[in-house]
Amino acid sequence: MSLADTISRFTLSLFKAPFNWLVKAHHVPADPKQEFSLDADDHIVYVLRTKSISTIKILKQKTKDLKLPAAHYNDQQSPESGACLFINNRPKWFSYKRKLTEHKAYIANLLDQQKQNPNKNYKLVPVSIYWGRNPGKEKSFLRYFISNMEETGRLGKLLIILFLGRQCFIQYGKPIRLNSKAVNLTQDTSKTSHKISRILRVYFNRHWVASMGPRSENRRGLVAGIVASNDVQNVIIEEASRTNKSIAKVKTDAEKYVKEIAASYSPRMIRFLSSALSRLWDKIYTGIEVNNIKNIRELAQEHELIYVPCHRSHTDYLLLSYQLYREGLAPPHIAAGVNLNFWPIGSILRKGGAFFLRRSFKGNKLYSTVFNEYLYRLLNKGIPVEYFQEGGRSRTGRLLSPKTGMLGMTVQGMLRGIRKPIVFVPVYIGYEKMFEGKSYVGELRGQEKKQESFGQLLGVRKALKRFYGKVYLNFGEPLKLNDYLDQNVNDWREYLNSDKKADWVNSQMLHLGDEINRRINAAVSVNSVCLVSMALLGTPRQAMDKAELIAQLNALLALLTAAPYSSYTNLASESAEELVSTAIKLGMAYETNDPAGNVISIEGDERILSTYYSNNILHLFAIPSLIASLFQRHNHISKEKIISYVEAFYPFLQKELYIHWHKNELAERVELLLETMLDQGLLNMGAKNYCVPHADTPQWTRLILLSEAIQPALQRYAITLTILESFADKTTLRRVQLEQESQKLAQRISALYGINAPEFSDKNLFKNQVKVLKEEGYIIHQEGMGIKATDKSHQLHQKLMEILSIPVQQGLQLAARSLKHASPEAVSED
Template sequence: MSISSSLKHFSLSLLRLPLKLLVREQGAPSDPKQEFELSNDDHIIYILRTQSVTAIELLRRQAAQLQLPTAKVTDKKLAVPESGSCLFLNNRPSVFRRSRVNSAHKVSIAKLVQAQKANPDKTFKLVPVSIYWGRSPGKEKSFLRYFMSNVEQSGRFAKFFIMLFLGRQCLVQYGEPIALNSSQVNLDNPPEKTAHKLSRILRVHFNRQWVATVGPRTQNRRDLIDGIVASDLVHQAVEREIKKTGKTRAQIEKQAGKYVKEIAANFSPRMIRFLSTTLTRLWNKIYAGIEVNNLKQVRQLAKDYELVYVPCHRSHADYLLLSYQLYHEGLVPPHIAAGINLNFWPVGSVLRRGGAFFLRRSFRGNKLYTAVFNEYLYRLFNKGIPVEYFQEGGRSRTGRLLTPKTGMLAMTVQSMLRGIRRPIMFVPVYIGYERMFEGKSYVGELRGHAKKQESVGQLLGVRKALKRFYGKVYLNFGQPLALEDYLAKQNIDWSDLQGQAQARPDWLSNFVVDLGDEINRRINAAVSLNSVCLVSLSLLATPRLAMDKQELIAHLDLLMTFARQAPYSEHINIPEENGSQLLDTAQKLGMVQEINDPAGDVISIEGDEAVLSTYYSNNILHVFALTSLIASIFQRHDDVTHEHILNAVKSVYPFLHQELYVRWDINELEERTNQLIQTMLDHKLLFKRGDEYIPADSEAPEWSRLMLLAQAAQPALQRYAMSLTILFSLQPEQVIHRAELEQESQKLAQRIAALYGINAPEFFDKNLFKSQVKVLKEQGWVEHREGIGMRATESCKDLYQSILSMLSIPVQQGLQQAARSLRQQARDQILLVDKDSPELVVQDDTQKED
């Protein structure tokens, strides 16, 4: 060993004690060996950007924990660097000299390339490793930024203080390895040439990794405000406001500045570190863990794309959980669009420093505010800051995804058209909870109580809820969606709009509606099946929310069979537990009660849990909706042809596709239906006889399981039947306005719920009826006359009969009788049209708008 190597080893030994006392490093990803498929047989070389004895010691500690080769100083005398050797692209900086290129690493890489060519059966891998202290991007104009944020350019003296103050915030980030026997490396080239190329690739990697992990430098808040007010977009809005109001320029610009202060985040790395520490303690107290899936692709995308995270919105914890987990996984926490209702003391200040920017519920009528918000959002995108917003607009109280509010999507598209540095990539995120701390308030709101305004008092009330245990949380990242690719898929040519700050093309409104629906489908495709949701779905299939324990376990096992043998999507997260273990988890969380009985124990849901069970069931209903729909066909049919099943499924599917954001388009439906039928055949729920399918014998347990599967789709089928029953109860000369059809459908649902004891307020959710009336119009099942009303078309009769055939006879009869009763009561409010005259006969004093 050379004298130089001996001195480095001596330096390492001196460093170990202070590093042990001062530094607590965290690795990202947490298990690089598994994520990057590193084998014990691989010859691994660590690549770091700047020479550092500290880095070698930190890597040595990490390697011991992760079962990776021990990090060591490279012995230059060896023909091939040992596995675990560290190579540095740059030399260590000194007091009087910045870091310079270290050419020695190219010599070592060339040796490795030669070794790979000589040993094709062995795999040599270069693993880039970045080390960050505090992860502060620094301000654009700051003397301290040089010392405290650009750590790699800091000398020993500065680094000592960095370790002293930021040692507990040290991140060791592992990058995607480069295998020297991969297609990325041409072994036929001279080793020196290949080494030079690999050196360039690694430098680019470190630059991009910095952007993904630390983010761009933050702008001084005063400069941000002045810059937005002086921008062309806001300047034009100011000019319009001067003409409209007669106020002075100074007054309007002052108001614009106030809007910026109201909107803009005040991002603070110190606040992020504080929240990280605080939330770690909180999550450990109330959750059994946070399970993250499909994050690897996001790490790669963060280096090249402007990321827009679009999660589903179930809880106020969503904001914190996603940012927290991204930070701990070595990614920049996004700036989050939050409702102005959350901007109250002290929460508003904390959220603002954590990256939240605030928006009003409506921009309507305030052109100046709209211009300021648009400009602010554009600057976030253009600067490379990741953004997060909830396109549903608010928290779902039903467990279903809400219809997207397209305002933020439209502004995102407009920012892209205006021109930003990196292409936009939407990242759908499914956030699932076994239990939610807002559960109690949701029960009240579902029962019609007014939503409580966020306030300090409400915040203090959360303390009681945080004393409970809420099981696991699931963060699943869905299939990303590139905005430019989606525009191309829709055959939209936007090239002539580039550079326009206020472009609002004719296609924009319809495009963002389609875009929002597609993002919702991708969120649902990343669903996580958990114990509470599965048990809720199972018990809601019974009349009294109770089931024999062994039958429940068998049904849970059956649901898991369908999930595994006919998976909903490649991004779905399926638990490894069996039915018994899933039920045990639900019991521990206090969701169900077990009643001991000599004939067999019974599992039931009681009280508020019965209402909440519909919420949790709706989280995963889309996964089993098609399975349930197929099973429903056999409620009243003993033998069914394959063609009959396909026709029935295709007729109802547009409703499910719209209401539940089920992922398949109509062209994929036959293949998926065949897959589910085959699974039913495999488990003897169905049998094939010639060209027909027959259900299991009514005395067999498989028949009961098939009928239990059918129940999940029944509430939806009943709602569809309600609107159609009202349409077909009209006289030939009658029409009905859209609003009336929605209202009467809702009243009929409330009537049915009262008659049959359905304790699920979402059963008569008005938004569901709006959704299905929209489908009726889009599919041409109703004839709509502007300003007059709508009536069912001839093609709608087949749909109606198909849906009725999937309902039990008592339910069908009860629904039709209740509809007749309600229509009789409301006959004086129905609009009549004379067949031979376009004139309206209005029986009520007020004509309703369609």
């Protein structure tokens, strides 16, 4: 051991007690041993960027806790398992020379050992230790100096331990296995060690940016840079000419727009929010479950990440940014509605990375250009971005149709040329109980949405006293923008770094948004309240014997297990009994004691909210429920007929629920589901056809309950098709008129039959239905002319009538006749 190391160790021993008190570290991922398949029998060498006795001490304790070889300092040429290897050796106490090549000899020795012991696993595990999460400003040496332990001197290190010791975290990287195919052991050892050294240096550089984020730009410089950009300058000149204002006045307006929009990211605020939110989440939630984040950590090193979560609650963006920060990733800049920019929340959110946008850019070219330039600078700088493509929060539990504005601006920014390729990261955020549940019930009953304000914020205190169960953050399958465009736009590369305006952007964004929604839905979490709600909603009075409910939940879970929807889908790990208990504890279901067996029911406002939670997972059961619906009026059906029915109704279900199966995959999917339903006894096999179980068996009851999940959707399709049939010969319907009459009929049926589903008469769903009718050739529609139903539409209507119950059919016919006699006025095409 050198004299310098002896001095360092002696100094550290003097400060051992205060060091242990000052330093508190957590590691990412939570279980690196499992995530990277590390074994205590492996020969593990920890690779750090810079030598530091204090970091070795921290790492030693954490590796012991993980039951891995304990990290220790080894100055020998052949590091033993648990030894620490340093890419940059810091200068000795009385020297100014860094040793930048010493580690290569260590790696060469390890390679030789691997050759001699081919059956042993030698692994180099990169370890990054960060003190605080401040990337520093571009033109602030001091802030960078005191936030980076690896680059600062010994005095700076002491300051960091004093002020940021409790903000320390350790991040483990993907190991380099020396016996893997990627490492050429037949090559000269010195060349291989040099290659591994280069890989490690690149890794540490990229990992630092992925965890810290790029250095932030001075706000004054940001404003000046955006206003001085070519696009903004051109619009300033154009606006000055059009409005007869001076260029200086228009320039001032542009500067105001930048200040209105731009985030004012503050690492200090992020640390404060992380601490405050930790206490809040611990108080109101039983835990935050995160799934599929491993791939995101790897993508963050080489890609520009665009997080695209579903939007259910105001807590969505807080939860996502908080968890990304805890997982060692740089928190994203978040596109927030300008309605949230009120005192004091606006300032806090802005410092937390929020940038604000108006609901509409229409008629304000200067604002639109400034916003586009700001977004482009974020993307080009490598700052992760988050936005909700649905626009607003879903009040029905379903994904809303994508608003394509932000997607279009992202693609246009990419075409201008940015440093990293863009990857969209779909994120499903699920709640066992909604924070805004009560307010949603009021809005669905017709109350106006309350404007966000400080007064409304004060009212949240009562809600914070309640219990909301568990939260799920599931990262879906990433979508690489370049790959998507390669598959869908042949000539898109011709528009890279050119002045040509891409005319295909608007049309492609609709498809891109739908694909992102499908990937969000594929990452859904199936929790207690969702399953209990779906099961109870299938009963006439939303009540069920507890034993039967447990059996129904087991059947639903078994269906998802045997025929998985997606590898990204997260199923509940609890038993059916535990799921029911959780729903009762959350106040979403009630248990009534009865001598013949306890009854579980949904009461009051929870009846409306239960449709919200059921809609979270409806897409998982849509096809099984449709298959079950076919047997409500048929005892025997052939496989070919089942597939034909599913193929007929699937385009409507796919558009409405963002189901990810391609139409060509349906036959195979239906066959798998039929086999699964046979195994569970939900269906039986006759000589040639599938048939229902005997009506006295529990399996028959479960089949009928399963069929109820999709009934509201089928009834909605029947409404529109029935109107087309009713007016086929006498009246020419226009598109808007068909949508409006469908909505009116749905409202009437909902009132007559007590349908609690708030989305049953949603005008947007009918708008999408009419769109599918046109795309699939069921209607002929030309601009300026009415809608004409085709023979194919009549056949679809007949198929639908064959599977709907007789009372539902009669109700549809009566309600349709009443609308027909009302002789609706023609509505002009919009």
